[in-house]
Amino acid sequence: MALRFLPSSLLGLLLCTTVIAAGSPGNSSWNRPVPISSYQLTGPSGSTAPEKCPPCFNCQLPRFACGQYGECNEYDGQCKCPSGWGGIDCLVPQCDSLADGDQRRLREDGKSCECKEGWGGINCNVCQTNQACAAFPLIGGSPVENDEEVDPEDMRCYKGGETVFNNHQMCNVTNRKIIDQVGADRAVQVTFSCDRTDETCSFQFWVAEVESFYCALDQCQSSSTPEYNTNVTTYACEHIKCRCIPGRFICGEDGSVNIDDFLKEEIQGPATFSCKNNECKFEEPAMNDLISEIFADPYITLDCSGGECLHFSQVPGYIRPPKPDNTRWVALSAAGAGLIVLLTSATLWYAGRASGGEFGSIRLPDDEQARLMNDHVPATLHFSNLSYTLGSRVLLDNVSGTIKPGQVCAIMGASGAGKSTFLDILARKAKRGQVAGTTYVNGREVANAEFKAVTGFVDQEDTLMSTLTVYETVLYSALLRLPRDMSLEAKKFRTLETMNELGILGIKDSRIGASGHRSISGGEKRRVSIACELVTSPSILFLDEPTSGLDSYNAFNVVESLVSLARDYNRTVIFTIHQPRSNIVALFDQLVLLAAGKLVYSGEFAKCQAYFAEIGQPCPAGFNIADFLIDLTVHAGMDERSNSTDDSSTIEPSSPSDEVANLGDEERGLRRHQTPAVPLATRSRVGSASPENEETELRTRSASAYIKHKTSQLLEAVSLNSGKRQNAAPLAPKLAALVEAYAASSVARQIREEAEILQRASAGVDSGAGQLPDVAVETSLLRGRKRASFGTQFRILSGRAFKNLYRDPALLMAHYLSSIGLALICGLFFHNVTNDISGFQNRLGLFFFTLALFGFSCLSSLGLFANERILFIRERANGYYSTFTYFSSKVLFDILPLRVVPPIMFGGIVYGLVGLVPTVASFWKFMLILVLFNLTTAVVVLFLSIAIASTSVAGLAGTLVMLFNLMFTGLLINRESVPVAFRWLHTISFFHAAFEALAVNELRYLHLTETKYGVELDVPAAVILSTFGLHAQSFWWPNTVLLGIFFTVLTAASFLTLHFFVKEKR
Template identity: 25%
Template sequence: MVESTSIHFPSILQQQRPLELVFRGVSVTLDKKKILHDVSGVVRPGEVLAVMGPSGCGKTTLLNALSGRIKIDSGSIRLNRENICKRLRKKICYVLQQDIFFPDLTLRQTLVYTALLRLPDSLSYADKIQHVDHIIDVLDLRRCQDTIIGDVLKRGLSGGEKKRANIACELLTNPSLMLLDEPTSGLDSYSAYSLMSKLKKYAEKERKTVVVTVHQPSSQIFYMFDKLLLLCNGQTAYFGDVKKVVDFFNDIGLPVTPHYNPADFILEQVKGSEEIKEKILAASKDARKLPDYPEELISDCVSATVNLCDKYIHNFDDRCHTNAKDEDDSGRSSWSDDTQSHASSTVSGTEDDGSWQWPTCFWTQFKVLSQRNFQEARPRMLSKLNWVQTVGLGLLAGLLWFQLERKEESLHDIQGWMFFSTTYWMLFALFGALASFPSEREVINKERLSGAYRLSAYYLAKMVGELPLTITLPTVYLLISYPMLGFHSPVVFLTLLGFLLLNTVVAQSVGFFVGASCMDLEVSITISALYTLATQLFGGYLATNIPSWLKWMQYLSMVHYAYQNMQIVEFSDGSPIQCSTTSKFTACKTNSHIPVQDILEAQGATLPLWANTLILLLFLLVFRVLGYVVLRYFRRPK
């Protein structure tokens, strides 16, 4: 049964201590607005702290501060006496309120890829898969493991299953401290209770420190929590045992109505009149003077002599070591921590240079991300609609330009097929990359914040993983339409295909760059439309007599180079084009066939095949590098 399940980690992953979280006097200002003021609390291993309060009181801001994602104005946040740093952040998991996933991957695929990326290389593949299976059982996800995640357009996991899947992704790393933002939001009462009961049992059995924000829990869920931190206008309205909160309100003249959900009652009070709020906040400050108030939060310890504080911290650290020893003796363990340094940072939120290590090497990240990108993009890029569209368009183009004769009268039609093929697949690839970026960016930002992999590994893997999918449909289109036009040279076909695919990949690179640069999809579509329309106008087919002062713009058109290359190949290596009786080419006065150079000059071509190819490769390189630079330096997740 799930209730009796405990996680047994491989022996190489043992000997990490449980974490005691102590935050004292935390104040945070965002956009010149005071969000949190003098908020304190302590959570020990095996305990669950609930952070409650009305909307806008600073619950999520507090989690962001505790996770080290935002800087605090004053106060301290300590894990086993150390300030938050990069090394300690590896022991923290932060489950966001939004369930951000790739919708086309199944639950099991999502967990397997997360395990392969975030569990250390010292673990074998079999150990990682075994751990995935166990997490699936712990959170009761076995029945839906082969269901896609889904989104608003595709039916997949239910709301409760997505919440558990979100938590499962973080539990894979076996964190010592778990921060969960509104894990029960959007769930029915049964799903919420089931989820919280599993978290409660997990925290107790594995000695995890858990902090959750909740808005309005049921009474059953409310009494699952060990401690409660009630926020009012960004200040501490109550901190202490959940079972004592009713007495706290009774003592200040705000008795809880019998048979009334205490969670609903206290939220109504902190959303009441300013007089009641001030009364609660004053009582909360007075409670800090009581004997049972946690000694870790008493400010006198900080203002006392250094020797007294060192003695207290030493005793606290001994207690943590004892807990860790008991944890090992009980057969429960965590991921190994090869750096058990006790050197603390001088400022909360600072990062220890050189202390961060990626969980996996670059090659592992690249390999796993390539596989995941292929699996995630395949349903989107090779959807049934795209297949129907490609086959239908190939047949339509083949029928429209069916069995063209190699005559001057057909020259414009041959060039029309080339230009249409080039521009269509440019638009298809560019806007396809553009449309996929907003949803994918949310997942990537979430994973980058968790330190799962290098950005360079993701970016290179995206290019490699999606390459087979990018070239599949243009290849099928050319296989259908080109033979119907009456062209039979395999060498010419393969060369034309090569330039068509190169142009498609270049267009995809432009889509990556624009998608990474623009946060607003409408803006990115507008910019892309302007660029693609301009590159068509100056491609060399729609307009050949370009004014001299606009001539330079054709050199920025990727279609121009691909289209000219296709002409060079087709008219040089294919059958010659016969002159008409009233030819516009002067060479036809002495020749029966139109020279290739004359055809190219009429289209405004001035560069040889190798130069056009080199420029296309430069387009590819420049836009790929620009996309990476934008993601690396201008679109870093916050």
């Protein structure tokens, strides 16, 4: 018995092992041998096999089932698995390729399949290349005559999406919430396959390449809807049944959630699987509800790639629909561009015609015309010991004085005496050096902001906007700086009144003009500059050389108007002047005389002649006192060595009066033979020789001796002046004597006493011991007057910018005409691009050319701010407006007409002519990128023009920036070929962001068809995009977002640079 039982037991174990071993590489879905394990094994007594023997698999038993709803053999209880599945229960994926049939290997536990070349998917069912299908057995009968052998090169991997016989697809789940729930490190995937003959489909859900559940669908019908660029494929199945794999994800893995009951009871159908351009979705009512409730998505979204091996004659015949007719697009685009041009031209014409209407009659309420002139605080300006040092050089030393309301103070001195420097310091202008000393307004020190609120300053050089008229220039100053509660009519009246005072009312409608396009004279421009400050009727008015460039008559009129302003309206007027006429000198109330930065005189002008007579320097009778004082300070400042005699060639005056007389002769031009090339310090030495002596010298000396003599004089002068600059030599004795004489005079003592009184009074206010009599008035002075609000400033500056734009329309018209002309040229050469490789190239070339066009055309903006840099600096320093309002108006009137309209015109014309994707969404995306790119490039150029003062350097920098961005556009250098350490250069290139966005918008869903050597190749354009290093899903992020970030950041950087670094420094 024992001997008989033992062989039976061993036989049972052997048979069970055979059954288990059925999951070998030879196991397949067809030609499966009948396993011996289906027979019942018993011992001699009829008992079953030992308990240690595992139960044999039998799909006929309730305990076992065939995975993937495989067919169960009723004779042997074994499973017939679908293609791509193996193992005893059809739950193990097969590897290699679908073409290997029953020779495929099973996937090892915990590993991924290594598919053969040209095949992909979790179970290697999806063909990827035509070469992969070369060895695939034909399905559906032989397509060749006489049963000839099929040429492997005739096989195709059909990826159109439509099922011909058996189609397989590999998909990635794209629902964001599902991916987040599972974890980004675990891929969520779906495999989907259909059999057209059986009208069945199968669906498997995978997590980290481990199957969770599977479904079988029947009564399935497929349909394909061809569109111009792609196919829309839909599978509609009436019934669906699903089953969990026990112990897998969402099927009870580690005691987690198990949806097996839900799948069996709720999932019934119908179900649909539809795809467009590899973007697919799987829908079933109960499953949609589950997805919606848990993951907030309407259905499962997928990104799929499918394939089916067919003979080329079996590929579904697909006739591409005719390309849409673009005639309507072309007509509408051209009409839109023409309409924009017409509207712009009409607007500019109307604005030009209507601009003169605002200068009509002015009616003021009673007494309002005098309100501005009378409603102010008289200001006494006292300055004490003002000094200015630049490096080691003392340019101004201990200057003191007092100017009262109703007085005109003239600051005089020779060229280089320090007049303009002293005026800048009095006016609180920003200086590069160190300023010392104090200034008082009505007896107390005043902060810079409060001081500038009640003062005006007229520069020596005129900085006016050339396209404005005289009236508009002065009116804008009034509108921006006069009190906001003052009526518009009163401001216009004040403007006309000021122009009448300065004698420029007759040219009010004349434009200022620029170099080469002159309208008014230089003297008239000077008076316009003065009017811009005079119109505000400031308490204190500073002017730097107000008579510069004017003839004697107009110079007198200007000074007379300043004197009238001071005396009639109790203003304080201070200006520098250089050798005025005697009738102008007679109008002065106060005089400050400087020489080499030293104070020679400061006090009442009426007393200066008597003062100089007292110190032994009387002005000759009938001599202009201004000329006398200038000559006196110039020659007093000469070095002693320049006044010494040698060889009787120099004559030393015997007395100060004689010296002054001689100086007067020199100014009248009596010393005609003086060599002008010799510096001032040696002119007396060279020029004191008489004409007769010069002629005798020329007769008796040889030419070489004469030249040697003159050269030695020149070298001595150069050496003398160089030594003065390097060693900071002390003052010339005569000039030092003049300075000391004034410091010890009663005039200087009176000024010092006034300063001490003011300082004590100011200290009393600070300590609370007392108050100055006019403290209430001073408080009103310090409060200032509220000028135009930000909104008013922006409106006025915008109007001025618009007038400047339409009155000089050359740049505007150049942009518009070039956009239209180049759009037509592009439409001619790129007309109706084809959907092949050459069409792909033409599209990229068009995009590259378009970006280069708008990128380099933005360099025209360099001059827009450069031409107004000095104007902005001075107007802001004089309190016209804030940086923000100027910058806002500047950006607005550069962006709208020059940077938004041209790309719209260009895009509207070129889009239809070229034949780009004819969809509304794609069209407006194209326009969005063009406009956003042009704005970004414009602010790059704006930033360069603000940050770099030199237009030439800014132009070079702008060109280099454009070329750098062009290099990394993505067309010239493939991103993947750039070293990883330098790929960030593509990220910071706004050209790359725009180029990639345009390419993706046009080519993402496009299929290219190319016929070579009789073979038709159908390639998705996205594949070629990736070959170029471009990402097919990067339209909004990062490209469009990056362009927006570039525009925002560079706009902010431009404003901050303008506000903090573009400032007046004198």
